[in-house]
Amino acid sequence: MSHLSVLFAPRQVLIAVVFLILPYFAMGCATTPYAYQTNVISHPEMAFEDGESQFERGKPKPILDGIGWVVGIPGKILLWDRRIDNHHVSEETEVALAEYLDKNGLDQVKVRINEYDPLGEWRRLRKNKSVSWGWRYTAGTLTALHYTLLPGRIIGGDNYNPFTNTINLYSDHAAVALHEGGHAKDFASRKYKGTYAVATALPVLSLWPEAIATNDALGYLRAEEDYEGEEEAYRVLYPAYATYVAGAASPLLSYGDSVITAGAVIPGHLLGRWKAHEVKQEQLARLSSRPAIQQVSSEGNEFQQAQDTDEPSVVQHIHFENESE
Template sequence: MKSTLAVAMFASVCALGCAAGRVPRFDQSNGNYAAASLDGEPQIEHGRPHRFIDGVGWVFGIPEKIALWDRRASNHDVSPETEEKLAEYLAANGMESTKVRINQYDPGGEWRRLVDNKSVGAGWRYTVGALRTLGYTILPGRVFSGLVGGDSYNPYSDSIYVYSDIPAIAVEQGAQAKNVRWREHPGTYASIYSLPVLTLFPGKAAKSEVYEYVALNGTYDEQLAARDALYPKYGSEIGGQTAYLVPGSSLVFSLAGAGLGHVVDAVTPAPAVGAEPFAQAAAKYQQPTELADAPNVTAWPSAAPAGVPAATPAIVPAAGIRQAAAEEPSVDATIMR
């Protein structure tokens, strides 16, 4: 039985090789903007540093540090750079009302947001959402992030919790929020895909979104760093699902899945060295030119000479950070609306 599970887990982790090159189609046609208002509060809040509490949390995060082979996992010391990357992603996708709690424990604030988040139906908020918020209350990620909860998104209160100083993992929680918020029925979607095994589908979709977003807007090193963090993380998540089939195996298979994720990361071809993000490449087309017999300024796409029909623009770059475009449908986008 265990050998069969191991083979199945290996096959699932190998699917990571396709994730970096595929973009999920998040349902953007029915954007839901009735999320809980910030009511004048800052979008991003920080927990007050506490040496003892953060030290205990760091210790509980050791299994995650081993799985990702990164001491920044659940280190409860999030840098301004990681915070900035998440803030940029939220701004680029119009998610100004999504709350971000960086190493913060605020159960009162979360219960208020649960009540105020009218984008999710009351039936879901006061059942599944209440249980989720109760878990946040009695097992705070501020202490137990390496064991339960951890860096995550609560769709019922529209809040992101960040405890690791890894930009790709922080942005992944923003991608999870985007995936849920833009559903026509976000509560139904979030509840169904919180079930065992099914939770892997939105997890993979969010990671694919991060790969594409970083490829469009990040540096070469950031593209590699995103893969180094998210491949083993997804492998760990796959392995963790075995606990529902083999009680007591969660930690062992999570570490095994993370190890396979590292292997897949190592054997997957890296992006071409020197490849620049699309946003930077597109900006070159907006620079002045000095070509003979050509307009002194070339717009992108360039204007056609008089009497020649202009070509239809294929891509229109955004003014700021360019949002990742959807290229093909994913399984999670079609199972439940």
């Protein structure tokens, strides 16, 4: 280590602390009350054609998907979940995302589940006039080329492409799917979608939309009272966000990417599990309070029934007395 390295080591440590710790506090937790999307800015040309489905699945290809599963092993280890990039998305995950898109009015978002359709993506790039042509044929072209030349069917990587308004799913995890849906929801309300996409692709600024999508997924699960789903979401979305933090910090630090990622993902797992534990404790508290509420309600019903039973007898007794007179 050179003298300059020794001199600037404390500063690097400080930068590392800022990038690896503070973003978690900025990210927060489940947003309450949750706001469903109401101000979608879209274009009529992006409406689906007759007979076209919003969700499309790639045909099963065991060998190809097996290769993709192996390529996705690093992601499985980092997030400690075998469902990441497993290229076998269940119907339950699809339904969870479909309900999310429907409730947020995102009816023009295309969802490709483990599918490789470059021609379809180039067509959607041309049609998506909610993004200005200048951005579509520059940055948008780069994203389409990336999709074409580096197919996610092999390399994985769940993502949302704002230039084609498409979600690509390769992981069988509902929280991951909702996170990508959160990106679609975020862009849906933006007037200058292309500018926003390019600006937030820059280092550091890229953490902003990731935090929005993460908070939206957590807030949605809380609003839907899916507490088990929320618990699972914390376990995977927090360490996933840590990988984004590591990516933003890498250009500013002299350490290797793997060291930075490991240093970020470990506290991400710890914090995610802590938040998941909080959700579980809240759920246990709700369950333990229900019998007491039901008991009070039951006693109240019994008392009301007793009153209803007694009142007719009093009336009947008075009626008989009047007859005897």
